[in-house]
Amino acid sequence: MSTSTATPELSSRDARSELRGVIAMAVPTVLTMTARALIDVVDYKLVSMLGDPKAAAAILPAQMIVWCYIVLGMGTINLVGTYVAQSLGRERHDECGAYGWQAAYLAAIFGLATVPLIPFLHPIMLMLTPDTTVFDAKYAYGRVAILSVAPTIAAEGFAQFFNGVHRPWVTMWSALEANVVNVLVGAALMFGWFGIEPMGVAGAAWGTVAGTSFRTARLAWTMRTRDFDARFATRRTWRPSWSRMRDVIRLGLPTGVQWLSDVFVWMVFVNALIGRFSTAHQIASNSAWQFMRLSFMPTAGVGIAVAALVGKSIGRGDFDRPGREVRGAMALVLAYMGVLTVLFAAAPKRLLSFYSVDPEVLRIGVGVMICAAVFQLFDGLAIVYMSALRGAGDTFVPSAFSIVAHWVIIMGGGYVAVRLFPQIGSLGPWIVASLLIIVIGVYMALRWRGGRWKRIRIFRDDAAQKPADPATA
Numbered sequence: 001m002s003t004s005t006a007t008p009e010l011s012s013r014d015a016r017s018e019l020r021g022v023i024a025m026a027v028p029t030v031l032t033m034t035a036r037a038l039i040d041v042v043d044y045k046l047v048s049m050l051g052d053p054k055a056a057a058a059i060l061p062a063q064m065i066v067w068c069y070i071v072l073g074m075g076t077i078n079l080v081g082t083y084v085a086q087s088l089g090r091e092r093h094d095e096c097g098a099y100g101w102q103a104a105y106l107a108a109i110f111g112l113a114t115v116p117l118i119p120f121l122h123p124i125m126l127m128l129t130p131d132t133t134v135f136d137a138k139y140a141y142g143r144v145a146i147l148s149v150a151p152t153i154a155a156e157g158f159a160q161f162f163n164g165v166h167r168p169w170v171t172m173w174s175a176l177e178a179n180v181v182n183v184l185v186g187a188a189l190m191f192g193w194f195g196i197e198p199m200g201v202a203g204a205a206w207g208t209v210a211g212t213s214f215r216t217a218r219l220a221w222t223m224r225t226r227d228f229d230a231r232f233a234t235r236r237t238w239r240p241s242w243s244r245m246r247d248v249i250r251l252g253l254p255t256g257v258q259w260l261s262d263v264f265v266w267m268v269f270v271n272a273l274i275g276r277f278s279t280a281h282q283i284a285s286n287s288a289w290q291f292m293r294l295s296f297m298p299t300a301g302v303g304i305a306v307a308a309l310v311g312k313s314i315g316r317g318d319f320d321r322p323g324r325e326v327r328g329a330m331a332l333v334l335a336y337m338g339v340l341t342v343l344f345a346a347a348p349k350r351l352l353s354f355y356s357v358d359p360e361v362l363r364i365g366v367g368v369m370i371c372a373a374v375f376q377l378f379d380g381l382a383i384v385y386m387s388a389l390r391g392a393g394d395t396f397v398p399s400a401f402s403i404v405a406h407w408v409i410i411m412g413g414g415y416v417a418v419r420l421f422p423q424i425g426s427l428g429p430w431i432v433a434s435l436l437i438i439v440i441g442v443y444m445a446l447r448w449r450g451g452r453w454k455r456i457r458i459f460r461d462d463a464a465q466k467p468a469d470p471a472t473a
Helices: 003-050 055-079 080-089 095-128 132-164 168-191 201-221 226-231 242-272 279-315 321-346 347-351 359-391 396-420 427-450
Strands: none
Touching: 003 055, 003 168, 003 201, 003 279, 003 321, 003 347, 055 095, 055 132, 055 201, 055 242, 055 279, 080 095, 080 132, 080 242, 080 279, 080 359, 080 396, 095 201, 095 226, 095 242, 132 168, 132 201, 132 279, 168 201, 168 279, 201 226, 242 279, 242 427, 279 321, 279 347, 279 359, 279 427, 321 347, 321 359, 359 396, 359 427, 396 427
């Protein structure tokens, strides 16, 4: 009787503690992801100030193509955070530093692997540009932005170290500083400040390269400071470790392949499905996408916090705490996404007019923003639960499901929409995209609640992790 009466009180107290922990981790990671989103949003705003509608139509498709070069490595290296967080929970602090440094070597490997693919950038962009009038602006941006591949991957890996050891404020400040570098360099080169020859849209890409390179150097320098060396032996664990790199690749490659597949599908969506319609349709989708970034990226920040918290709890052998942490995160995300749902549905024209006042663009963009309002809450489900699964090391099945869903729903359903319902224009593919996000959100929630993640062990030596309770697994 004493146990049964004490449990609810303990659970309530723990729930409040977990919510405070989620908030403490989530605030800086949300600010970090918002800052990263602002790099692309600022680029788009600066390009729109050039007064060239072709450039405004080109920048998002160009960014999507460049991200196809980035995300395989970025998704794989994202699992550095899982190993670091679980090592922290196991109180293997030297392992935290060792796994953190592998991010630099893996980024170099992925960056070098990209080099032979750079010559294909021109034909890929040409093939995926139905509206050939925007090709020049698209390629001018893409051929410079491709240089950001290795530093973007490395910065993500180093950021995962700091998030994994629950020092997310370091990551946040580096992202904010990178934004300042991006704005100053990008604007100076685009508009020809300080006597520089104006470079137009290519200047925005150079700003991105400068910002991501600065952030990589900033995070690497911080890892070597006395504070982090004293706690995580970061000055002694910097050497390459093939066994640890294999660990990250083994667990992270499914996520990397999923991210590559997802971005490739969205690239086709933006370039081929939306791109087959007029420039007004492209600008409307590009403008609406900027607001989706500002909804997605903070939620992704909460997801990063959740992955770190879940990983640390599992490393300690506590398989009950992650459930409370995820519930706390979902409360935050659903509240945030709920506000955006109302905002997107109630004031789409007012929001879109920040980028364009063209009546045709606003008319088309309203439908896109309504679609975004419909899938906001489900996007929150997908991000938080998939992040929690990643923190537990459950990557293969969720990644496989996402890949299949993207290809079947977006590629198949999007093609059907533009062929059978061309009269509704780009709204057809966006309705299909809404369906995709709803399906993935529901699946990831069910996957987490099924509890199979409790049986996963990511380390060869799993003595620090207790067996999962068969009754709850």
